[in-house]
Amino acid sequence: MPFPSDAPTFVPRRGFLDYLHSYVSHFRINPRCNTAVESAYRDEESGKWHIKAKKADLNVHEEYVAKFLVVATGENSKGFIPEVSGLDSFGGEFFHSSKYENGQKYKGKAVLVVGCGNSGMEIAYDLSNWGVRTSIVARSPVHVLTTNIVYIGMRLLSYGVPCNIVDFIVVLLSRLKHGDISNYGFPRPTRGPFYIKQSVGRTPTIDVGAVEKIRRKEVQVFPSIRGIQGSKIEFANGEVEQFDAIIFATGYKSTVRHWLKVLHLLFLRRR
């Protein structure tokens, strides 16, 4: 179902919500909100799926029986915090990016954001706007694009332009827009952004203003964390800094293995 013809190129939150509502009424979908699936298995005799779910707000359990089950839960389910040597000794608070609301209570404090994917870069930008002394850990090379550059790349792909040429153009545009960001601690990956998206599914970082803040040294960039001792964090380049809080924008793990009771069989069959 297409967006309305007067929709802007980048649909804002309200417009997207309206789109979802009209999608639901157009296809007469019956969404079950606030419901978490806890297990699903296929009964071999009846050939039907039995899905156990829990309604979060009412704390009641439900069972659905269906001929088909579509699993579209994606990769981004449960916040992932990596093991970091000495994290248990850290004096300040630390939490996953999914718990982030805004930077109000960190005004004037020093906060470290770990990870420079889309969550990390957006949170670093927001913290800095709240007057927080913000730093970000960039562990490995990353592509930093803009919404417009991604849009151009997608249009070119849709016209049939080969991926390697699209990547060449997109990287060139990004270089014109941001300059050589490897000077700021962000080396570029050797493969192009759309190649990476298509081969391993990893999305490039889409800048919302963090790059400019990094360029102006309002946000500091560090390499990976070597270890933590109290409020002191040591980085791979030997630098040591004090922080009041750490936000782990280190991605998500899929939880499908825990509730979809046949996944191992599906994997075995595919091999």
Ligand SMILES: NC(=O)C1=CN([C@@H]2O[C@H](COP(=O)(O)OP(=O)(O)OC[C@H]3O[C@@H](n4cnc5c(N)ncnc54)[C@H](OP(=O)(O)O)[C@@H]3O)[C@@H](O)[C@H]2O)C=CC1
């Ligand atoms: N506005 C939007 O459209 C937004 C979209 N998203 C999307 O949501 C999905 C999840 O994004 P996000 O939450 O950013 O997670 P991602 O998985 O995309 O990024 C995680 C980041 O954390 C880094 N990282 C992981 N472990 C460590 C570690 N031990 N030390 C240092 N760095 C580490 C990764 O680096 P490395 O490469 O080294 O592993 C990577 O930079 C993505 O598809 C993203 O595009 C998210 C936010 C906003």
Ligand SMILES: O=C(O)C(=O)Cc1c[nH]c2ccccc12
């Ligand atoms: O699916 C994602 O993770 C997105 O953020 C959207 C997206 C899909 N394909 C892309 C290619 C380049 C940049 C963003 C996307």
